[in-house]
Amino acid sequence: MSLDLPPVRGKLIRDEALAPFTWLRVGGPADAVFLPSDEGDLSEFLAALDPAVPVLTIGVGSNLLVRDGGVEGVVIRLGRGFNTVEILDATSLRAGAAVPDAILARRAADAGITGLEFYAGIPGTVGGAVIMNAGCYGSETMQVIRSARVMDRQGQVHDISGEGFGYSYRHSALQDAGLIVLDGVFEGAAEAPEAIHDRMTQITARRETTQPIRDKTGGSTFKNPPGHSSWKLVDQAGWRGKLHGGAMFSPLHANFLINTGEATAADLEDLGEQVRADVMSQTGILLEWEIKRIGRR
Numbered sequence: 001m002s003l004d005l006p007p008v009r010g011k012l013i014r015d016e017a018l019a020p021f022t023w024l025r026v027g028g029p030a031d032a033v034f035l036p037s038d039e040g041d042l043s044e045f046l047a048a049l050d051p052a053v054p055v056l057t058i059g060v061g062s063n064l065l066v067r068d069g070g071v072e073g074v075v076i077r078l079g080r081g082f083n084t085v086e087i088l089d090a091t092s093l094r095a096g097a098a099v100p101d102a103i104l105a106r107r108a109a110d111a112g113i114t115g116l117e118f119y120a121g122i123p124g125t126v127g128g129a130v131i132m133n134a135g136c137y138g139s140e141t142m143q144v145i146r147s148a149r150v151m152d153r154q155g156q157v158h159d160i161s162g163e164g165f166g167y168s169y170r171h172s173a174l175q176d177a178g179l180i181v182l183d184g185v186f187e188g189a190a191e192a193p194e195a196i197h198d199r200m201t202q203i204t205a206r207r208e209t210t211q212p213i214r215d216k217t218g219g220s221t222f223k224n225p226p227g228h229s230s231w232k233l234v235d236q237a238g239w240r241g242k243l244h245g246g247a248m249f250s251p252l253h254a255n256f257l258i259n260t261g262e263a264t265a266a267d268l269e270d271l272g273e274q275v276r277a278d279v280m281s282q283t284g285i286l287l288e289w290e291i292k293r294i295g296r297r
Contacts, residue, residue: 003031003074006048010037010081018066018295021058021077023123024218024257026265027066027295030075038081039151039182047155049074055153056294057180059098059125063132063219068265069296078127082182087111092146092187097127097180101134108188109196115144115188120200121207123219127181131174133167137203142167146187150179157182170223170290212250216259221249221272222287230287231255237278244271257291269293 005012016033019025036042049055054073058064082098085107093113095104104126105119118139119129128134130148133141147161158179166173174181207213222230234240234254241251246263248271250256257268276287 003053004050005032005053005074006045008034008036008045009041011035016075018061018071018075021075022061022064022066022218023216024061024065024259024263024265024268025216026068026259026263026268028068028070028265030071030073032074034074034076035079036076036081039157041081042076042078042180043151043155043157045155046151046153051153055178057127059128060100060123062123063128063291065218065265065268065291065293067269067293067295067297071295076180078125078180082127084183087113088185090190092185094183094185095126096183097125097130099126101125101129104129104186105200108186109193109200112190112193112196113188114191114196114199115139116186117196117199117203120203123213126184130165130181130184131172131179132170133165133172134170137206140167144186144188146185148174148184149182150174151182152177152179210253212252212256212258215250215256216261216263217250217256218291220255220290221257222255222276223290225285225287228285229255233279233283233285233287234275237275237282239271239275239278244274247271249275265295266297269297 013033015029017029018027057076078098082096084096086094101119101122101124105116108116118137121136122134129141150158224230231254239249240254245267246260247267248258250258280286
C-alpha cells in the first residue's frame, strides 16, 4: 500500500518487518512503522495524517500475534520519548507508556510505594497495561491507576480518570475508542522498600519457575473464563506440549503459546483455534483470545 505520510522528527520506516517487534517473532511487514521522538512529534503526525489511513499502536509486542500478510497502514511504536518515571509523592508516581511494567514495579519499590509489585510479573509496558487492564496474581491495573493522559486519532490529548477507563477483565473503553496512552499516574501505599522488594523477588521467582519466559511466547494466550483456568482447559483437551507445525502450547504452562523456532503466524493462530474448538466441543466453554491478533492472513 502506497501511503502519503506527513514529515516527522522521529523515525518513519516503510514496508518494515514486524516480526522483530514481537515476542513471538512472526508476522509480515507493516506498510509503515513510526517511532515518534516525543509527544509533540506524535501529535503533529496524527493531526496531519489522512484520517482514512489505519493506525495501530504497539508496545514491546509481548502479547501480539502479527499475521503473515502484514499490517495495513501505520504501526506506531512508542519508545525513548515516552519512558520516563516521576515520583509524585509518598504513594504515587507517573510513568510513560513505554516504561516496561517490571521497571514500573521496581521504581515504585525503590520509592517505598507498595501495591504495584504485581507488575514485576507482567511482560509488557505501561501503555499496554493501562489499555488492557493488565494484571496477575490477583491484582489488576484498575486497582492502582488514578489517571492517564491519552491521545486521540486527531492528535489531541485528553485526561482520563475514574469511570472514564471503562474497565473490565483485560479490557477498557480506551481500546474501543482507539486512544493512545501517553502516561499514567499510579497510586499505592507507603511501605519500607526492603519489604516490597522481597515480595517482588518472590513474584519473579514464581514466574521463572512456572512460565516459559525464555521461549518465543506471547504470554497468556486465552483469558480465564469465569470460574475456570484456561491452562487447565487446554491441558485437559490434550494440547500441552503437542506440536502443530512449529507451534505448541508450553509443556511448562499450558496457556502459553510458543514458537518453537520455525512457526509461521498461521501455525500459531491455527493451533489456538484448534484448541478453542476442542475445548468448546469437550466442555461447552468458549475460550477468548487474550493475545491480540492483527493483520492480514
